[in-house]
Amino acid sequence: MDLISIIESINEILWGPIMLMLLLGTGVLFTVKLRFIQLRRLKDTVKETFRKNEGIEADEQGMxxxxxxxxxxxxxxxxxxxxxxxxxxGAGGPGAVFWMWISGVFGMGTIFAEAVISQVHTEKVGSQVTGGPAYYIKNGLGSKALAAFFAVAIVLALGFMGNMVQSNSISEAMYTAFEIPPIATGLVIAILVGLIVIGGMKRIAHFTSRVVPVMAVFYLLGALVIMITHYQEIIPSIQLIFHSAFNPTAATGGVVGVTVREVFRYGIARGLFSNEAGMGSTPHAHAVAKVKHPAQQGLVGIFGVLFDTGIVCTMTALVIIVTGSYTTDLIGIELTQHGFYEGFGTFGGAFIAVSMFFFALSTIISWYFFAEANIRYLFSTRYLKIFQALVLVFVVVGTTLEVDVVWELADMFNGLMIIPNLIALLGMVSLVVKILNDYENNYEKNQPSEYEKSYE
Known part of the structure; x- marks a missing residue:
């Protein structure tokens, strides 16, 4: 048995029904314990997300x-x-989108928990405040071994393997659309990433806060144009999503014969993988947010899942369905490309290439930031420069390789890092509930709050 077969076998276990049910079950548990906070506090989620941050600057104390x-x-x-x-x-039919939405709804409960716990357990490493699962596993759960296991897994999953996959995705899209040599794309990406990460948390925060809104608007406007030109198919497509979630034979084309179980599995798995709820990645960002109460960032975290799964994933899915692309035998990025080709003609290839460039570049920056927090956990500041250099090397190398093995390795380490994170979350359910109660019963009523913070 070759290496990739061994890794694939491990991933079938790691990403099998038990893991999916643990991830979904954790979301259900927090949803119930927090009294469906993602629904009853939706208005406050939007309010907190777009609250003015006057006078708050990104620096080594946070963003x-x-x-x-x-x-x-x-x-x-x-x-x-x-x-x-x-x-x-492609694998589960249009009905998978329904289950993707379900994973998003419950994932909001999980992401709230991750954000508030990471806010409570931060540390100053060198001159910079940092946080994330390794820190709340060590300090909240009291397990240095699990914390170290998580830190190593995420450095490998995101910092190295994951970023190779991202740069490879960019280089393939740019070569297909514009015939730009992969190595040239890799060098450009490495230079851009290097210029950003060398500026530390402040430059990373400035980059993401400016680029993410622009790239999101660009992509969503493109998808919206296709929605408008195919407006007659929107209602039937939404009906098809709901109907085929429980009756997969309603779908036609390449997905004939799939079962409800398969539709459920693919929808839940891809939804959780996209919004990253429970994976332990995004808490590194939420940990360093300068908010007065941890629950405020929990609400902001909910918006992240709402935007990712509820808006961006939904628009991608509708492009694929309204254009009829789902009836082809294509799968993965080729299926999305087909949808935009159908909507835009030859311009669709360039549109996806540009979207892929910004999506993947911003992901590389964020994943570097998350991995760096764990390098700090493992080694303090001793090897940061070496780590930065290695990340840039991996980014370039990733554009020149067949990355099937790298994809599988990234999936494997992603799965491994979820385990200690879920153990910590489940071990601190009462803390999350306590923080929310303090927010609703004290902080919001201008009463003395146990968890109120100051950044003066």
Whole structure:
């Protein structure tokens, strides 16, 4: 048995029904314990997300709430929104989109918990404040071994393997659309990434808060144009999503014969992989947000999942369905490309290439930031420069390789890092509830609050 077969076998276990049910079950548990906060506090979620952050500057002590959200969304909104959604539809039919929405709804409960716990457990490493699962596993759960295991897994999953996959996705899209040599694309990406990460948290925050809104508007406007030109298909497409979620034979084309179980599996898996709820990645951004109460950033975290799964993934799915592309035998990014080709003609290839460039570049920046927090956890500041250099090398190398093995390795380490994160979340359910109660019963009523913070 070759290496890739061994890794694939491990991933089938890691990403099998048990893991999916643990991720979804954690979301259900927090949703119930927090009294469906993602629904009853939806208005406050939007209010907190777009609250003015006057006088709050990004520095080594943290960044504004919106900058933290932009950094998190940069990681969430990436190739998974282009390729992951298409994979779910190609393998499970249009009904998979319904289950993707379900994963998003419950994932909001999980992301709230991750954000508030990461806010409570931060540390100053060198001159910079940092946080994330390694820190709340060590300090909140009391397990240095699990914390170290998580830190190593995420450095490998995101810092190295994941970023190779991202740069490879960019180089393939640029070569297909513009015939730009992959190595040239890789060098440009490495230079851009190097210029940004060398400026530390402040420059990363400025980059994500400016680029993420622009790239999101660009992509969503493109999808909206296709929605307008295919407006007659919108209602039938939404009906098809709901109907085929429970009756997969309603779908036609390449997905004939799939079962409800498969539709559920692909929708849940791709949804969770896209919004990253429970994976332990985005808490690194939410940890350093300068908010007065941890629950405020929890609400902002909810918006991240809403935007990723509820808006971006939904628009990608509708492009694929309204154009009829889902009836082809294509899967992955090729299916998304087909949808935009159908909508825009030959311009569709360039549109996807540009979207992929910004999606993947912003993801590389955020994943670097997340991985760096764990390098700081493992080694303090001793090897940061070496780590930066290695990341840039991996980014370039990733554009020149067949990355099947790298994809599988990234999936494997992603799966491994989820385990300690979920253990920590489930072990601190009462803390999350306590923080929310303090926010609603004390902070919001201008009463003395146990968790209120000051950044003066």
């Amino acid at each position: 504004s709430s919106f900058q933290a959200l932009a950094t998190a969304i940069a990681a969430q909104v990436g190739t998974g929104n282009l390729a992951g959604v298409a994979t779910a539809i």
